[in-house]
Amino acid sequence: MRLVIVLLGVLLLGGVKLPLEHHLFITRAAHRLQSTPLDLNLREQIGQLSFVAALSGFRAVIADFLFIQAHVAWERTEWSRVLLLFRQVTMLQPRGILFWDMAAWHMAWNASVAAFNNPAQPRLALRLKAQREYFDLGRDFLERGLQNNPDSPQLCEALGRLYRDKYKDHARASAYFEMMAAKPGAPNYAKRFAVYELSFCEGREREAYERLMALYATGEKERLPTMISRLKYLEEKLDIPLDQRISDAVRR
Amino acid sequence: MAAITANTLTELTRLKVFYVLLLFALVLIGSSIFMARLTFQQEFQVLKDISLGAMSIFTSLLAIVATARMLPQDIEDRTVYTILAKPVPRFEYLVGKLGGVLLLLTITTLIMTALFLAVLSFREQAALAETTRQMAGLPQEQLTEALRAVRAATFNADLIPGISVLFLKACLLASLTLFISTFATTNIFTVVVTVFIYFIGHLQGTAREFWLQEHGGSWISRTFLAVVALLFPDLQLFNLADEVVTGAAIPLEIFLKTAALGCFYTLIYLLLATAVFNAREL
Numbered sequence: 001m002r003l004v005i006v007l008l009g010v011l012l013l014g015g016v017k018l019p020l021e022h023h024l025f026i027t028r029a030a031h032r033l034q035s036t037p038l039d040l041n042l043r044e045q046i047g048q049l050s051f052v053a054a055l056s057g058f059r060a061v062i063a064d065f066l067f068i069q070a071h072v073a074w075e076r077t078e079w080s081r082v083l084l085l086f087r088q089v090t091m092l093q094p095r096g097i098l099f100w101d102m103a104a105w106h107m108a109w110n111a112s113v114a115a116f117n118n119p120a121q122p123r124l125a126l127r128l129k130a131q132r133e134y135f136d137l138g139r140d141f142l143e144r145g146l147q148n149n150p151d152s153p154q155l156c157e158a159l160g161r162l163y164r165d166k167y168k169d170h171a172r173a174s175a176y177f178e179m180m181a182a183k184p185g186a187p188n189y190a191k192r193f194a195v196y197e198l199s200f201c202e203g204r205e206r207e208a209y210e211r212l213m214a215l216y217a218t219g220e221k222e223r224l225p226t227m228i229s230r231l232k233y234l235e236e237k238l239d240i241p242l243d244q245r246i247s248d249a250v251r252r
Numbered sequence: 253m254a255a256i257t258a259n260t261l262t263e264l265t266r267l268k269v270f271y272v273l274l275l276f277a278l279v280l281i282g283s284s285i286f287m288a289r290l291t292f293q294q295e296f297q298v299l300k301d302i303s304l305g306a307m308s309i310f311t312s313l314l315a316i317v318a319t320a321r322m323l324p325q326d327i328e329d330r331t332v333y334t335i336l337a338k339p340v341p342r343f344e345y346l347v348g349k350l351g352g353v354l355l356l357l358t359i360t361t362l363i364m365t366a367l368f369l370a371v372l373s374f375r376e377q378a379a380l381a382e383t384t385r386q387m388a389g390l391p392q393e394q395l396t397e398a399l400r401a402v403r404a405a406t407f408n409a410d411l412i413p414g415i416s417v418l419f420l421k422a423c424l425l426a427s428l429t430l431f432i433s434t435f436a437t438t439n440i441f442t443v444v445v446t447v448f449i450y451f452i453g454h455l456q457g458t459a460r461e462f463w464l465q466e467h468g469g470s471w472i473s474r475t476f477l478a479v480v481a482l483l484f485p486d487l488q489l490f491n492l493a494d495e496v497v498t499g500a501a502i503p504l505e506i507f508l509k510t511a512a513l514g515c516f517y518t519l520i521y522l523l524l525a526t527a528v529f530n531a532r533e534l
Contacts (some may be wrong), residue, residue, distance in 0.1 A: 004532060006435060009524045014482030017516070021486045024509050025457060025527075031503055033495045035488065055485065056454045060494040061305035064298045095498040098297055189396070 008133025035059065036094055036148075053241050054092055063092040063129035066107060068097065079111040083137065090141065097152050108138025108162055114210075135166045141158065160193065170200040191215060199230045209234040216246065253347045256335070260352020264318050269356065272310050274500055276364050277524060279306045280371050291378040294426040297497060299375065303368045303412060304493040308504045310364070311422035312450065319353050319429035320442040343526045346430065350522060353426045361419045413507040414496035420514030421490035425450065427521035428485070434528040453487030456480060485517055 027033045042051060046062065053083045056063045070085035086103035093099055112134035121127050139162055146155045160176035174197035181190035192215060199208035212231050215222045228246070235245045283302045326332040335345055379402045387395045429446045436442040489510060490504055 003435075003525055006524070010483055013520050013524070017485070017513075017520075020516070021457075021489060022511055024489055024506070024513060025486075027506055028489070031502060031506060033492070033502070033506060052451070056451055057308060057491045058305050060301040060497060065303045067298065081368060085290070088253065093494070095495060095500060096297070097498065098293055099513070103292070136255065161334065200413060 004252070025145060032095075040090055042088065045084070058132065059092045063089050063096065065100070066092070066104075074106055074110065077114060079106075079114060079134075082106050083110065086141070090145070094145075094148040097145065097149050097154050100141050100149070101154060101158050104138040104141040104158055105144070106138075107134050107141060108166055111146070112138070112166070134164070138162060138166075148168075151183055153180045153186040154181035156183060157187075157190070157193075160197070164197060170197045171204075173197040174201065192222065194231055199234055205234055205237055209238055253340075253344045253351070253404050254344060255447075255493065256268055256340075256348025256413070256482055257351035257355060260322065260349050261355050262509040264352060264356050267318075269314060269318060270360070271313070272314055273360065273363050273367070275365055276306055276310055280367060292383075292402055293405045295375065295379075296372070298426075300411070300497045301494075304411075304418065304497065307361070307364050307415065308491075310492065311403065311418060312425055314360060315353065315357055315422040316355060316429050316450070319426045320439050322349050322353070323429070323433045323437075324337075324439050324442075326411055327534070336534065338370045342529050346434075346522065346525055346529060347393055347444075350427060352371065353430075354423055357419060357422050361415065361422070365415055372406055376402065379406070389413065392517065395469070401420045408496060410492075410496045410500070410502045412534065413502045414493040415490045417490050417507070417510050417514070420511055420518075421487060424485060424487075424490070424514050424521070427518040427525070431521040431525040434525045449484055452480065452484045454491075456484045456486045457488040490514065 014105045025034065042054075046066065050062050051067075053059075064250075066085050066089045070082050070089060073085060083106075086099070086106065088105060089099050090096070102157070115130035115134055116127050118127055118130065120128070139159070142159045142162065146152065146159065149155060156176050156179045157165055160173045160180060163176060164173035167173075172196050177190055177197060178192035181187050181194055195208055195211045195215060198204055199212065200210040201208070210233070212227060212234065216227065216231060231246055234240075270498070280299075280303055283299060323332070326335075333346070336342065341358075380399060383398050383402055385396065387398055424444065428449065429442060432445050433442045492510065494504060
């Protein structure tokens with residue numbers, strides 16, 4: 001009799017709670033607050049115990065332990081291990097912007113330099129190839145990070161810097177800084193950075209000049225040394241009439 | 253009822269359950285010392301993750317272990333007969349018992365939160381001082397921006413709803429454990445079954461979505477998933493901490509709905525426990 005009461009009560013509760021839980025699940029998913037499902041391949045990578053822990057509501061903690069391991073691997077310059085661990089970390093916590101950013105930084109800035117200066121590889125072409133591959137790994141982390149966190153100005157900035165400093169692709173760098181400027185909470189320098197990069201693009205000098213002048217006109221706070229220098233360069237290049245040029249008094 | 257609650261709390265306190273807090277403090281301080289090697293953003297993210305993870309596991313364990321022993325202990329000591337011989341309804345007895353555990357969980361959560369915020373504040377002050385020292389001589393605007401970044405990486409108003417939801421999960425587990433203990437024969441059985449439900453509860457969301465979204469599969473697997481979804485609470489819904497740490501804002505609507513679901517479960521399991529306990533021969 002007691003068992004029947006228990007079973008009936010639990011099933012009745014199930015019938016009531018199921019729509020409530022489903023509704024909450026949908027609301028959370030709409031606000032991007034629902035954890036992404038874990039890939040079964042991850043089980044083989046992080047081990048059975050960690051996988052169970054991750055499934056039991058401790059995926060952030062497991063991600064942190066892996067992140068600390070990645071930090072140690074970085075100190076030992078074990079680049080393949082850094083890559084593997086960061087792939088696991090970002091799979092566990094795809095909403096952690098810091099993890100995507102750090103993973104990309106290690107690949108594109110640290111591992112790429114190590115690959116280029118690899119004393120075990122005498123052939124320059126192969127060292128350049130390895131360096132390029134690490135750039136691509138960094139870019140891949142950032143692009144996937146941005147797919148998971150489309151509102152993040154930080155990841156747009158990292159992509160902008162990657163294209164500017166590593167690929168020397170100023171048009172794409174400008175596009176990412178522009179994207180960053182459009183994100184909520186973007187820093188003030190985002191627009192400036194976008195136009196600086198545009199000013200390096202062949203054939204787009206006029207557009208860059210007009211946008212730099214628009215920023216220049218907004219006030220003293222925008223008139224920083226790099227802006228003045230880029231404006232002066234464009235004035236020369238576009239042969240802007242003397243009376244329309246910015247005052248030489250601001251030349252720094 | 254208040255007397256039973258107070259008595260339960262005193263009993264639990266005598267069990268030295270507050271040693272859990274000491275362990276929590278050690279985890280917190282130990283991890284924060286280790287993480288001084290990381291940058292401030294990494295350090296704060298890891299510190300928050302580990303602290304909230306530790307809070308989640310300690311409150312859940314406390315809820316399960318403290319509740320599982322209450323009824324069998326009272327039956328063994330024959331205290332339950334003395335209490336129920338007086339004009340105390342069985343429902344009030346259970347509410348009193350659960351109230352004692354919930355009070356204990358409240359005190360524990362408050363102390364852990366205070367410890368966590370104190371360590372976070374201490375580390376923030378250290379990071380602010382270091383940033384000010386490193387950026388001495390740079391324009392004021394840049395310094396202000398850097399200090400703002402440090403502050404933004406430390407405290408987040410959404411930490412409080414995140415911790416509140418962890419507390420609600422612990423309340424739910426306490427009520428569920430009480431329900432199981434009304435028909436369980438031993439302490440160990442209650443703890444093991446609740447721990448299993450804890451694990452299944454975290455996987456339940458996946459099972460429910462698979463079932464509701466009609467992904468196909470055999471009728472056996474679909475029936476199994478339906479039973480899992482109907483029988484077990486979705487505990488993954490009570491995990492907002494991961495999102496809070498990554499900086500996501502928790503809308504009030506989601507917090508209130510989660511809190512309402514937590515209260516609903518706690519109440520329902522209490523009612524189920526009463527139904528079973530009323531039918532039990534003592």
